[in-house]
Amino acid sequence: MVPALKIKNIHVSYFGRTAIEAIDLTLEQGKVLGIIGPNGAGKSTLLKALLNLVSVDKGSIEIFGGTLKENRKRIAYVPQRNQYDWDFPIHVLDAVLIGTYPNLGIFKRPKKKDKEWAYECLKKVGMEEFSNRQIGELSGGQQQRVFLARALAQKADIFFLDEPFVGIDVSSEEMIVKLLKDLRDQGKTVVVVHHDLSKANEYFDELLLLNKHVIQFGNPQQVLRPEVMRQAYESELSFLFEVGVNG
Numbered sequence: 547m548v549p550a551l552k553i554k555n556i557h558v559s560y561f562g563r564t565a566i567e568a569i570d571l572t573l574e575q576g577k578v579l580g581i582i583g584p585n586g587a588g589k590s591t592l593l594k595a596l597l598n599l600v601s602v603d604k605g606s607i608e609i610f611g612g613t614l615k616e617n618r619k620r621i622a623y624v625p626q627r628n629q630y631d632w633d634f635p636i637h638v639l640d641a642v643l644i645g646t647y648p649n650l651g652i653f654k655r656p657k658k659k660d661k662e663w664a665y666e667c668l669k670k671v672g673m674e675e676f677s678n679r680q681i682g683e684l685s686g687g688q689q690q691r692v693f694l695a696r697a698l699a700q701k702a703d704i705f706f707l708d709e710p711f712v713g714i715d716v717s718s719e720e721m722i723v724k725l726l727k728d729l730r731d732q733g734k735t736v737v738v739v740h741h742d743l744s745k746a747n748e749y750f751d752e753l754l755l756l757n758k759h760v761i762q763f764g765n766p767q768q769v770l771r772p773e774v775m776r777q778a779y780e781s782e783l784s785f786l787f788e789v790g791v792n793g
């Protein structure tokens with residue numbers, strides 16, 4: 547089977563400042579990958595690079611053995627929640643229906659069966675009772691479930707989620723984790739940016755520890771070792787230490 551992702555030596559910079567460098571990664575299909583690392587490590591940048599949302603200075607990216615363009619319909623992306631402006635008035639069901647558009651073609655309107663499928667996806671995340679609500683009225687956890695429903699509606703084969711658990715309630719988090727594992731069990735590939743290390747060993751099959759470059763890639767036992775983690779978090783730790791000493 548071709549790998550879900552094959553990344554070779556990618557570099558991204560913003561205005562001449564390096565954000566990520568020399569990233570190599572091969573990820574098999576049917577895995578849940580967690581991208582972890584300190585604030586500013588380049589986790590979101592890496593995701594955006596994979597989705598061609600930022601330009602890559604050099605290196606190559608293959609998704610399912612092809613280009614991003616060839617595989618666009620197979621890719622779902624849930625950006626960090628604070629990047630949405632949900633004052634924009636849109637009903638929950640319509641937000642999910644947008645997920646069906648990649649499969650619809652430009653001039654086709656959603657049909658009854660598309661609406662049924664969108665509703666079905668809302669059911670999967672336990673949000674069907676909210677289908678007529680405005681998305682701005684929902685809590686953080688409810689919004690995140692709706693965004694996941696939209697990704698599900700797309701029938702993608704690879705899912706990219708940026709910090710999906712930030713600012714959401716525990717039961718939404720548990721439900722989303724379970725859904726991601728169900729997708730994995732169906733052979734889908736899931737890539738999650740995550741900064742909280744506490745549950746990383748439960749949530750992910752593979753971990754990529756990042757701090758501009760790859761510190762370590764492997765299973766949680768290989769990555770969540772003090773001597774490995776220290777390489778990524780050293781500056782944070784020394785900062786805490788200084789605060790402790792001076793404060």
Ligand code: ADP
Pocket residue numbers: 560561565583584585586587588589590591592
């Ligand atoms: P993370 O998601 O790990 O917190 P990011 O990928 O958001 O890290 O950011 C990596 C680095 O790139 C940071 O130093 C950040 O300030 C910088 N950066 C991110 N986005 C931009 C941008 N649009 N313009 C300029 N600098 C950026």
Ligand code: MG
Pocket residue numbers: 589590591739
């Ligand atoms: Mg980020």
